[in-house]
Amino acid sequence: MLSRVANSIYWINRYIERAENYARFIDVNFxxxxxxxxxxxxQWAPLVITMADDKLFKEYFDVxxxxxxxxxxxxDMRNPNSIISNLYNAxxxxxxxxxxxxxxxWEHINKSYLRVKEASHHQMDLLALQxxxxxxxxxxxxxxxxxxxxxTRGEGWHFGRAGRFLERADKISRFVDVKYFILLPxxxxxxxxxxxxxxxxxxxxxxxxxxxxxxxxxxxPANIVEFLVxxxxxxxxxxxxxxxxxxxxxxxxxxxxxxxxxxxxEKKLSRLRSEIEFTSVDEVFDKGxxxxxxxxxxxxxxxxxxxxxxxxxxxxx
Amino acid sequence: MAFIxxxxxxxxxxxxxxxxxxxVRPHYEYFxxxxxxLPKGELLQRQHAAERTLMQMGITFNVYHNGEGxxxxxxxxxxxxxxxxxxxxxxxxxxxxxxxxxxxxxxxxYNDQKILKDGIVPRELVESCKxxxxxxxxxxxxxxxxxxxxxxxxxxxxxGTFMVLEDNLRCPSGVSYMLENRExxxxxxxxxxxxxRVQPVSxxxxxxxxxxxxxxxxxxxxxxxxxxxxxxxxYFEHSYLAQQMxxxxxENNDLVVHDGYVKMRTTKGFQIVDVxxxxxxxxxxxxxxxxxxxxxxxxxIFEVYKKGRVxxxxxxxxxxxxxxxxxxxxxxIIKYYLNEDPIIPNVQTYICGEDNDIQYVLxxxxxxxxxxxxxxGGYGMLIxxxxxxxxxxxxxxxxxxxxxxxxxxxxxxxSRVPSMVENHFEGRHVDLRPYILYGENIExxxxxxxxxxxxxxxxxxxxxxxxxxxxxxxxx
Numbered sequence: 056m057l058s059r060v061a062n063s064i065y066w067i068n069r070y071i072e073r074a075e076n077y078a079r080f081i082d083v084n085f086x087x088x089x090x091x092x093x094x095x096x097x098q099w100a101p102l103v104i105t106m107a108d109d110k111l112f113k114e115y116f117d118v119x120x121x122x123x124x125x126x127x128x129x130x131d132m133r134n135p136n137s138i139i140s141n142l143y144n145a146x147x148x149x150x151x152x153x154x155x156x157x158x159x160x161w162e163h164i165n166k167s168y169l170r171v172k173e174a175s176h177h178q179m180d181l182l183a184l185q186x187x188x189x190x191x192x193x194x195x196x197x198x199x200x201x202x203x204x205x206x207t208r209g210e211g212w213h214f215g216r217a218g219r220f221l222e223r224a225d226k227i228s229r230f231v232d233v234k235y236f237i238l239l240p241x242x243x244x245x246x247x248x249x250x251x252x253x254x255x256x257x258x259x260x261x262x263x264x265x266x267x268x269x270x271x272x273x274x275x276p277a278n279i280v281e282f283l284v285x286x287x288x289x290x291x292x293x294x295x296x297x298x299x300x301x302x303x304x305x306x307x308x309x310x311x312x313x314x315x316x317x318x319x320x321e322k323k324l325s326r327l328r329s330e331i332e333f334t335s336v337d338e339v340f341d342k343g344x345x346x347x348x349x350x351x352x353x354x355x356x357x358x359x360x361x362x363x364x365x366x367x368x369x370x371x372x
Numbered sequence: 373m374a375f376i377x378x379x380x381x382x383x384x385x386x387x388x389x390x391x392x393x394x395x396v397r398p399h400y401e402y403f404x405x406x407x408x409x410l411p412k413g414e415l416l417q418r419q420h421a422a423e424r425t426l427m428q429m430g431i432t433f434n435v436y437h438n439g440e441g442x443x444x445x446x447x448x449x450x451x452x453x454x455x456x457x458x459x460x461x462x463x464x465x466x467x468x469x470x471x472x473x474x475x476x477x478x479x480x481x482y483n484d485q486k487i488l489k490d491g492i493v494p495r496e497l498v499e500s501c502k503x504x505x506x507x508x509x510x511x512x513x514x515x516x517x518x519x520x521x522x523x524x525x526x527x528x529x530x531x532g533t534f535m536v537l538e539d540n541l542r543c544p545s546g547v548s549y550m551l552e553n554r555e556x557x558x559x560x561x562x563x564x565x566x567x568x569r570v571q572p573v574s575x576x577x578x579x580x581x582x583x584x585x586x587x588x589x590x591x592x593x594x595x596x597x598x599x600x601x602x603x604x605x606x607y608f609e610h611s612y613l614a615q616q617m618x619x620x621x622x623e624n625n626d627l628v629v630h631d632g633y634v635k636m637r638t639t640k641g642f643q644i645v646d647v648x649x650x651x652x653x654x655x656x657x658x659x660x661x662x663x664x665x666x667x668x669x670x671x672x673i674f675e676v677y678k679k680g681r682v683x684x685x686x687x688x689x690x691x692x693x694x695x696x697x698x699x700x701x702x703x704x705i706i707k708y709y710l711n712e713d714p715i716i717p718n719v720q721t722y723i724c725g726e727d728n729d730i731q732y733v734l735x736x737x738x739x740x741x742x743x744x745x746x747x748x749g750g751y752g753m754l755i756x757x758x759x760x761x762x763x764x765x766x767x768x769x770x771x772x773x774x775x776x777x778x779x780x781x782x783x784x785x786x787s788r789v790p791s792m793v794e795n796h797f798e799g800r801h802v803d804l805r806p807y808i809l810y811g812e813n814i815e816x817x818x819x820x821x822x823x824x825x826x827x828x829x830x831x832x833x834x835x836x837x838x839x840x841x842x843x844x845x846x847x848x
Contacts, residue, residue: 057622057636057637059626147602
């Protein structure tokens with residue numbers, strides 16, 4: 056498979072997963088907003104900070120008001136991570152490799168982008184906004200459903216899956232991290248109903264609440280971190296995402312899991328996966344949740360860079 | 373009201389469907405009857421359905437504006453242009469004859485140059501052509517084929533005779549529209565289609581792939597389609613053909629010359645490419661040999677080609693044979709190599725480089741279309757009847773200064789086909805571009821792209837000028 060094509064497929068999947076997670080992320084605050092006691096005001100700044108978009112945000116906006124943050128994260132083409140930018144990029148990538156996609160994939164990407172572009176011209180009330188973000192999430196899930204039922208399980212499919220799960224691992228870790236930035240009015244409130252409320256919002260936005268409930272009696276930070284980061288079986292946990300990404304890289308190179316690795320990308324990813332796999336939730340908190348997440352994100356990015364070097368950036372001699 | 377042809381007039385033009393006295397031509401009779409029997413509103417609905425389908429399938433042109441891509445469909449008219457089997461058989465023979473001769477011509481001018489030595493075509497004329505590439509001298513392309521894919525534009529004038537308007541031997545486009553138009557017309561008129569029997573075109577991608585495989589010395593060659601990229605207006609076609617043939621669509625950055633071969637960058641390293649159906653111009657192919665400014669090409673590819681280690685379709689250098697002035701010599705080229713008269717005539721053409729003709733052109737310039745050899749896309753042209761005295765003076769002067777650079781032709785009214793205009797039919801002018809593949813044999817695809825000038829009275833069929841297309845039905 057052409058390196059350029061593989062690269063595009065990988066990125067189409069990342070962009071669509073990213074768009075979905077931005078929509079989920081905004082959802083955290085919608086959940087919170089309605090449950091907040093009257094004396095506490097809405098916080099929208101944590102969203103841009105957790106996504107590491109705050110520097111760019113400040114270039115264009117004075118205050119992190121709801122309107123500003125929503126516009127910036129959703130419809131602002133100046134923000135390369137906004138939902139519309141992600142879908143635009145997914146579509147442009149898809150256009151250049153249209154001949155390698157299934158017809159349904161292309162048509163779905165095309166439609167999704169046109170829908171968001173159209174929506175960007177309208178003012179929406181809260182109800183419409185919530186519906187809109189739901190639609191983005193569903194659109195992304197439909198896309199992955201289409202991929203799973205129309206694409207041959209070859210190299211391309213695996214590059215796509217690796218992209219999608221590496222992106223998910225990164226974004227889920229940011230979901231967990233958002234709690235670090237959402238301020239409690241008072242440190243004494245750790246473990247209070249308000250604290251638990253905030254944690255629940257994180258779970259709900261990751262579509263993880265019901266599955267979590269089946270596994271744990273208590274909503275505690277430790278349980279949530281264990282579920283969203285270290286769980287092997289939950290499809291939105293960091294570890295699960297890494298396992299899937301790893302298995303796709305091994306399929307691509309044809310290296311069985313009994314062998315250590317056959318290229319640098321595999322090496323980095325397998326090492327990161329085993330680090331997470333052999334970490335306990337206590338160790339996470341000993342290190343400090345935020346620091347742990349920070350280190351993870353850095354290493355996850357390095358995996359992405361190594362995939363680029365190994366498969367996409369083949370140089371002329 | 374249902375669509376009927378009662379108020380349809382040929383207005384003195386040659387009409388593909390009706391004779392001068394308004395009688396329907398026999399091969400259109402069944403079609404007419406069926407159309408007129410459709411319930412009210414049905415035909416319009418089918419026309420709209422066809423347009424919707426084109427949009428949904430994304431059969432579009434790229435129009436780029438402010439960094440955002442928008443796509444336009446090529447307007448499609450549901451009424452097909454039909455060609456009788458006997459007429460087609462003659463066209464097919466004529467096109468094969470023409471392509472055979474043009475290929476011999478190309479091979480000759482880049483090698484022995486007999487035709488130049490014998491003075492049939494003036495040497496200076498050939499060597500001054502933009503399409504004549506000196507680096508191609510002495511090249512013997514694989515299997516002796518230069519023009520693998522040709523799109524020859526045909527028109528019918530007032531008396532209904534098919535004539536060649538021009539040959540396109542570089543990267544003729546439009547074949548994807550031919551294929552998609554057929555899909556749509558099958559949906560639009562399934563009953564008529566079934567009954568009339570139409571020669572199929574859907575085999576084109578397979579035939580194209582077979583031809584491309586044939587021109588390689590490798591028994592199981594790797595074939596790719598080379599595109600300038602998604603900003604090219606024909607990008608859809610490049611992508612479509614690659615997809616239909618099941619081969620890679622590559623851009624220049626995907627290819628590299630390495631160890632004396634052309635290779636593509638894959639996730640598993642470099643892979644040798646044997647055949648390139650290139651959809652970029654000659655001058656951009658290799659910055660080492662041609663335009664050094666070109667960022668679209670692959671440095672060193674020409675050297676690999678010369679060694680016979682990669683096949684290029686079409687071969688570089690074919691442009692010399694579709695030059696507007698060389699066109700005027702094609703009947704003589706056919707005579708010279710094949711000792712036959714052309715089966716499909718050229719449009720009557722005056723060669724300003726010849727004494728008798730130049731005199732006539734200078735005296736009758738107000739009635740003629742004058743074309744400059746090295747221009748295309750409507751540039752460097754004078755349309756006599758629509759020109760001012762000053763423009764005519766300027767062209768007379770230019771012709772006298774460089775007579776070899778000009779030809780002139782009478783203005784021709786293209787034939788017409790009924791087309792849907794709001795709620796009735798009107799005649800619209802058409803041309804026809806059949807596609808010819810030259811591999812082990814010469815294959816003429818039965819049909820082609822019928823382009824139609826959708827604006828009333830217009831003779832311009834180019835899609836950029838509001839032209840559309842129709843399906844072309846070659847009957848059995």
